[in-house]
Structure formats: C-alpha cells, structure tokens
Amino acid sequence: MPWIPPEPGAVPTLGYDVIDWIAEHLAAPDRGEYEPFVLYPEQEDFVLRFYEINPRTGKRRFRRGVISRPRGWGKSPFLAALAIVEALGPVVPDGWDAAGQPVGKPWSEVRTPLVQIAAVSETQTKNTWAPLLEMLQGPVLDAYPGLEPLESFVNLPRGKIEPITSSARTVKGNRAVFAVLDQTEEWVKGNGGLNLFQKMKNNAAKIGGSFVESPNAYIPGHGSVAEESAAFFKAIREGRAKDDGLYYDHREAPPETDMADRESLTVGLRLAYGDSAGHPEGCVLHTPACPPGHVDLDILVATIWDPSSDPQESRSDFLNQVTHASDAWLSQPEWAACADSAKVVADGETITLGFDGSRKRNRGVTDATALIGCRISDGHVFPIGIWEEPEGPAADGWQVPVIEVLAAVRSAFDRYDVVAFYADPAKWEGHVADWEADYGSRLKVKAARDHPVEWWMSGGRAVQIVRATERLHNAIVDREMTHDGSHVLTRHMLNARRRTSRTGLQIAKEHPDSPRKIDAAVASILAWEARADAIAKGVLEQAEEMQGYTF
Template structure:
C-alpha cells in the first residue's frame, strides 16, 4: 500500500514520530535537574528529528530488493547549528542510540498508509555508529551523555547492550567515538555518523578530508550523517561553511537532482544590539528557542548575558557561541550580521525602475580557480542591490578547463539593456577592454550617468586610481554598515561579499581575495562597488523622474 497522502499542505511522511517514541521509551535525560527522567525533546528539537527521518512519498518499499538496499529516506546529510548549551549533544547522542537499535530503515507502508521501519541489523548490516571529531575533547560532548543514557536508562533492560568506557556493544554492531585522519577511516562502513563542531574541521587539521571519507563510507549503505556545529567563520573553509554553501546551492537549484541536505540553523536577528540589555536578551531568546528559560527550557539567559558582557569574552566569539551568528574573519571587509541586516529578498525591481549596473569580468586562469564574472544591478531610487547574473567555475569535473562563457555574458548584457531601464553602467575593463569599448559604442549615448565623457562605462578598479577606488569601496561599506541600502539576499552575492578581505594601501582600504589563487571569489563584491558608485553619481545628477520613450526608459 502507498503512503496515505498529505493531510495538510507540504506534509511529508516521516519515521520521526516512531524514533521520538522509541527515544522516550528507552532513553533518559543524562544530567541536570531532570536527570533520569524519560528523554523528551522541545518542539524545536522534535521538528529536527521529524525532518531528518522524512521519507520519499513515492517510495514503495520494501527496504531491500534482492541484494540491493532501497533508500526511502530523503536526507543523507544534515546540519544542526545552534548555540552552546542548546542541547545538540544529548539530541545527537539519542540519535546514535536509535540508529543502532531502533526501526530507522524505511520498509514501506502499513495498511493505513503510515510508514514502517526496521532496524539495520534485520537487513544483514552491522549497526556501526560513529561519533567523529578532530579532537578527543570534541567527541566527549556527545559521548559522555550517550554513556549515561546507555548505562542508566531502560535501553539496558530492553536490549542486549554493553556500555564500555570506549565503546558500546549492541547486537551485531557498535557505537564508538572516533578521532582520526581521513585516510585511516577509508573503507569503514557506518550506518550513521555524528560529526561534532564541524566549524573547526578545516583543511589544516584534516577535517575536510575526514568529512569526505565519512560521506563516501556512508554512501555504501545509504547511511546518514548529522553535523552539530556552532556558527562558522566565513572564509576559513570549514566543513560547516561548505555544508552551508552546498545547502544554498540546493535551495537555488544549482545541485543536480539532490535534495538530500537538511540545514537547520537558528541565530539571533542581525539587528540584535549586544550593548543594549533588552535587545541582547531578546536576541538570546531567539537563538536558544525552546531551550531558553523564557520559553520553559533549561538555559538561563541572564547568566549568558553576564558571560557575554564579561570583559574577558571576545565580542566575536560571543556572537558565534551565544547568538549563533555567523560572523567574519578578522580581516573581513564586511561582517555577516551587517550584510544580513540589509537583506530584502522579497523586494522586486520593475523593468521600468531606473537602475545602474556594475560589471567585473574574468578569463581563464593558468593556476587556481578561474575568477567569476559578475553583473550586479542597483536601483537608483532606494539603493536596492541585486544579482543580475554571476558566472562561476563549477565544482568537480564539470569545472575542468572551464572558461567564462563570453557569448552568454554578452547576451545577458544585451538582454538587460533591452529589457530594463539602465541609466548607467560602470565596468572594470581588465581583460574585457574590447567588449567594454563595444558596449560604450552601442549603449553610451543612452546612459544618463557616465564614467567620463570619452569612456562612459570604463571604470578601472586597478592601476593609478587608488584614491577613487578607496572612496568607492568605503561608500559601499558605509552604506551597508548604516543600512542605507537593501539587497536581494542572493547566496552568490552574499558569499562574494563575505569572502572579501580588507587590503591596506597608502590611500586607504581596498578589497582583495584571501590570496591570489583562492577559490573564494569576490567578483560580485567588486561589481557591487561599481554599481553603488554609479548609483551615487546618478543621484548627483539630480533628475530621478522616470519617463518612457518607445521601448527604452530614461531618467
């Protein structure tokens, strides 16, 4: 029998209800005032479990056909990003126990069309579960509460398990903490991996390599992983950051046939003011959700406020650990809260709205990853920035020998000028000199705002223009910091903005990549600086009333 079908819009079948029931029947609260009581989750935590065990409504079952395992679960990797003390570790510890013992493998539907599960061991698999981190201290976050649950809860009476200090034996399986380099775990076949504090899994400590090995191993048996990071720092290349970027690509449809990533992140609103008690308490309450004492939970927000304000607490660390805000690298040009505070993704730009454009182009590189090519627009009336299009080298084999599709770029420029009311465009002509010259010849006469009389579009971001570049860069930075603009919220535009690093020069601050061959591109940020400067020059013209002549709009 197939699934019964949704009872409300957007409903998906899930084994999560059965998993939650199993946890309440078999596991206990590991410590604190409620220690020893049945483990029950907040609504927020329970919702994560329901999403994690969501099923494909078209899955027919059974779990196995012949020698092949059929995969009915939608999620193959998940990220649960919450502040310290929220309860990530007991939750994931409980999931480790459930994956080793409970009916977590979808096997079809019962007579009422509800999902049915079975344990891993019933399929002939050894229920191997890992708690993985790059240091022993990190694995202890999840391992310690797991041992308490295994040793003191009803699960020990209901199942033949053997909780030891360094592992837990379960029928035909094992749960164990692991700290390892990626190469030494190749070939291992876990059914579930808990990956703790992946914001600190970076290339220098082997974390990125380890994550890749774990995911390959899980793929052998249709297993699942859950990351439990605190807020990551943009630009360090951590596993948590790359998972975030993959999730954004999934939302925008840039991943081929893949909806298998669940990214559950909650942070304080970007307008939270740490210097204002009321604002900070409200921000903490949002970040901690149902775990906050204000909402009936166990986290004392007043104590966290005092920790936040402790003079020995680094302000950036406080934002990450207590507000769960993605902040910035020490040399970042913009912080994530600053940029997020200007987001207005619901804002639309009409074709008749006077806009200006910023363009930064690239060509094939001999080493490293080819720079992106970006076209960014800005509405003159209110300074709303939006991505028109960004061309980036694809990841993996698809990116081998990739070059910027010049014909596509030229077609996009032509379409934008034909469809929209473009009143100005500034373009860095480096490596695009002939194309910029052609645009000037074709469109220069209709532009209300011009870089110069002889070159209405050409606006160099290199060379002997340091003072002008610094002024333009500072103008956009100040507009973001003072919330004098809004932006479309595009993940690509956001990524490029947060990738930008401050570069000191005699004239002042400019922006650069983290290093010349970095794969973390900033071309959309450069295009935004150009678009914003063009907008300021448009405002200086003084005449902002749109009027239409034929198919072309003018200011």
C-alpha cells in the first residue's frame, strides 16, 4: 500500500526496527556478564537518519554514511552492531504496513548476504571485529540457528561476515551488501586505501548495498578517503553534486576551545564526545541530559596536557577537529573562529572588492574565479560570486561564465559603495582594463596612479604580495575580521598552502595540477588589502561621518 505520513513532516525510516533488533539480539561487548547492547541516543539518531526511506521510490535514501567522532567515543561497537543487523536484520525495504510505516526484510530474502569489515591493515580491522564477535555471544545465537562466529569469519544461516584489508585480491569479485570502512582518515593511495574504497563503492552500487565510514578527523591535503568524503558532502551542501546519497555526521569541539584552559577544554570534550562523555552533569546534547557516558574526561585532559603529546594530534584525536596539513596556510579552527553568519551587508554600505580570475583549462584543471567583498567598518568578508568547475560530466568543456562575472561586478557597484577594487589581471587583462575605465573615477582608493584596479599577485610585486598575505593571515589568527561561513570560501581558504619565497611567505595550491581551488582565498587577500589601504587613507572616517557618526 502507498506510504501515508503518520504526521505532518514525518520521514519514514526502518531505523526504529533496527534499534529494537539490536537491543533484543546483541550482547554489550567487554562485560563480565551478559547485558543487552543499547545504543546511545545520538547513535539512535544516526540509525534513524541512515535508514530513512524515500517515500517516492520506497528505497533507502542513503547508500553511504559517515560517522566521525573522536577516539574512544564508541564507533567500533556501534558499527559492529550495524554490520550484524545488516547481515541478519530487517534492513531491506519491503513496502508499508497498515499504519503507513515502512516494513523491512533481511537481505537473505533477496540474495546471499556478504558483510565486510574493511580497513587498510589487519590491526585496524580488529577494532570492529573484536567487539563484533563478543556481541554475537547473546540471544542472536538462539534466534538464528546456523549462526557460527569463528575467529576469522562468521558463518550466517545464509551468507558470511568477514574482515578484509586493502591487500585482498578478491574484493572486486565479492560484492558486499554492507561494509564498515574503518579509520578512513588513514586510507590513502600509498597503502591501497583509495583502490579498496573504489572497488567496495562500485560493488555496493551494483547490488544496491551500502557502507559506513568511521573516520577520526582527517588532515587536509593527505588525500584520504575521509577527506574525499568530506569534500563530497561539501559539494552536496553547496549544490554542486548531482547525487545526495551520503549521510554525513561529523561533530567536533568548538574552534575557540583553549587546550591550555581546563574549563574550556572540558566544554570542548563534552561536545565532541556527546553522550559518551563521562561528565557528572551528563551530556550536553539532550534535555534532560543523558546520564554520564563511559569516557573519563579527566584522563583525556591529562593525556592532552602530557608534554609528550602533540597538540595537533590531540585536537584531531580527542577534539575531532579537522586541523591542517603541515604546510597549511590556515587551520580549520582558526578560520572557523571568525565565522559570523548573522552579519548582513546591507545595500549602500561601504565595501572593497577583491578579484581573482581564470578563463580556460590549464594542464587539465580549470581554476575558479572569485569576487569577494569586504565591509570597511568591521572587516566582514563575504563572497559575491565564486565560479568553479562543476563535478562529474558537467565539467567537460566547462569555462568560466564571463558574462555572469561581468554582471556580478556591475551589480556590486550598483548595490554597494565600492571605494576600492583590487583585481589580479592574469587572464583577465582586457576586462580589468574595462573596469578601470568604467569604475576608476568612482574609486576613492586606487591600486596605482595609472591602474586603479590592477593588482598583480605574481611577477615583480613579491614584497607587496607577502605583505598583503600576512596582513589577512594575522587578522584571521587575531580574530580581527569575520566572514559569513560560506562553504565554498572556507574550502578555498583551507586548501591554501604556505610557500616560502625569498621575500617571505605566499600561498599556492598543494601542487599546480591540484583540483583543490584557492582562488577565493586570493581574492579575499586582495579585498582585505584594499580595505587596509582605504582605512589608511581615511575612508572609514569619511564613511562614518556621512552616516552621522563621529569618529
């Protein structure tokens, strides 16, 4: 029968049946005596979302998921439970009941189920495999005759659960209906992780299967599977992806968490660990608060404060913060701490503009084009337009839509009081010359006497480039600027890498052919430099006087 929502806005899900099945059949691992395995509320939230049903198609909405939490949160037993329920439980949509709720059936009624626990090493597979074997020592043995947990695999009444690593030669032929991909922040090209991921993803697609990754915070620039999954999710949020079949659940400590201050660090740990945090006041996620969890926060604080602990690794491991590559220009916490999405730049406000452009494909990569604004009064940076190559087949033959870019510049001058406009003319020399002719007389601050807009980010201006780059970097680190939290702008900022020249530090892509764009970061540097020059020439005082303020 067709699906009938039980209440307005309700989303159908098999998650409730999955949660009940786990509690009824599985044993909690690492216990002296039998206890049922009961999910934390935030784990239940993940299950309810991951097993959502698309009411239009009757199929599961998500084919892949990511659950990213700090070390010790409990990812391994949680995903072991999902692996077992996928092997035996009602996870395949099978229509609707009389109340309009979805009904599930086991994979064994569709095909012989194969479930895999995958990692790039045998040591990593044991993270999930060890609790999985313990969880099978419970009621599930009586409920499913023929279930046989063995040391290296599990025989199902029909099918098998097995651990697998990137060295396995049979991955391509063995199509798993479900897989756990453990610690994908360490799945990189060098250890075969990328190849393993592609094969397992393709296998799942061929039979309508699914998989869940369980990474800790990845390090940008390492090219890991976890990083690529995060990039895919960003593309979904930005509307650049053609497919949205990924459920992404990442939580980290606030960027302003001070690891040297116990109170601030404890607040950050409580948020990162959620229901698992063993704080006397319970969790910070729910009202009323959940009881204290299993993670001793005092031990974590002591570990983080140990002189031998690397601060960046501690942020990644325990605060679950995506920090930065060793040569990153900015860290994620530094940039995130300046976000203020509540600020709105109104029409008529005094701003500066920065522009960095590209036109055609270069070495197989089409760089982006970015027009960035910066409010004079408070240094609030916001994107006016960022044009970048779409993903997938739409990228073939793509070029920057020049007409759209020109219209965006014209609109910016119509909407705002633009007092300075700095543009890198590379590949846009003709248009920059037109902007100088059209808007040069309106600008109160000029890049140069003869060229009011042209501001080269290459060539013989190394000293000025280094100074401008350092000026914005210092403003971000010292939180003297804000930005609107744009996902695209954030991605470009965190893609930027430090490069040392004879005159100082500049920024660049990780390598010339990298698809990770930084053009919006360059345009932001130009917009910020234009603001600095405008303030030095008294434009801020003039703007405030015109608005009826005293300086």
